[in-house]
Amino acid sequence: MPAGTFNLTGNYRMEQGSTYTLEVTVTDDSGVYDMSTATAAAKLRETADATTAYEFDCTINSTTGVITVTMSATDTADIAITSGVWDLELTEGTTVTRLLEGTVTISPEVTKT
Numbered sequence: 001m002p003a004g005t006f007n008l009t010g011n012y013r014m015e016q017g018s019t020y021t022l023e024v025t026v027t028d029d030s031g032v033y034d035m036s037t038a039t040a041a042a043k044l045r046e047t048a049d050a051t052t053a054y055e056f057d058c059t060i061n062s063t064t065g066v067i068t069v070t071m072s073a074t075d076t077a078d079i080a081i082t083s084g085v086w087d088l089e090l091t092e093g094t095t096v097t098r099l100l101e102g103t104v105t106i107s108p109e110v111t112k113t
Contacts, residue, residue: 010102012086014044017077017109020056022069024088024099032065037092040067044079044086044104054079058088067099082106 014020026033040058056069069088087101 010100012102012104013107014071014076014079014104015107015109016079017073017112019073020069020071020076024067024069026065026067026090026099032063034062035060035065035067035090035092036062038062039091040069040088040099041091042069042086042088042100044084046081046084048085050084052080054084056086056088077109077112079106082108 012022026035038060040060042056042058044054044056045052054071054075056071059068059070060066061068067088067090083106084104085102086104088099090097090099
């Protein structure tokens with residue numbers, strides 16, 4: 001299990017209609033955490049129990065230990081809430097570790113194409 005990076009809580013801001021990118025470096029006591037067999041997933045919901053979810057694209061670079069979490073400008077433009085909660089989970093076999101969690105404020109898009 002990664003050390004020192006799991007279950008971190010924070011408040012985030014997303015701009016509706018803009019590309020959102022977050023890079024998370026996962027480490028353990030020996031340095032870069034081996035995520036060669038892992039997958040990552042992240043979702044945003046208005047509340048933890050809400051049925052509507054906005055999914056992030058998550059890619060893992062196992063060489064650098066970086067998880068890149070992104071949502072395209074088109075997808076952020078479709079967000080129909082003004083605030084919510086989100087988390088990022090790492091799955092290795094049957095083990096799921098929540099790496100990050102927090103609240104999100106959505107800044108509404110004004111300049112629309």
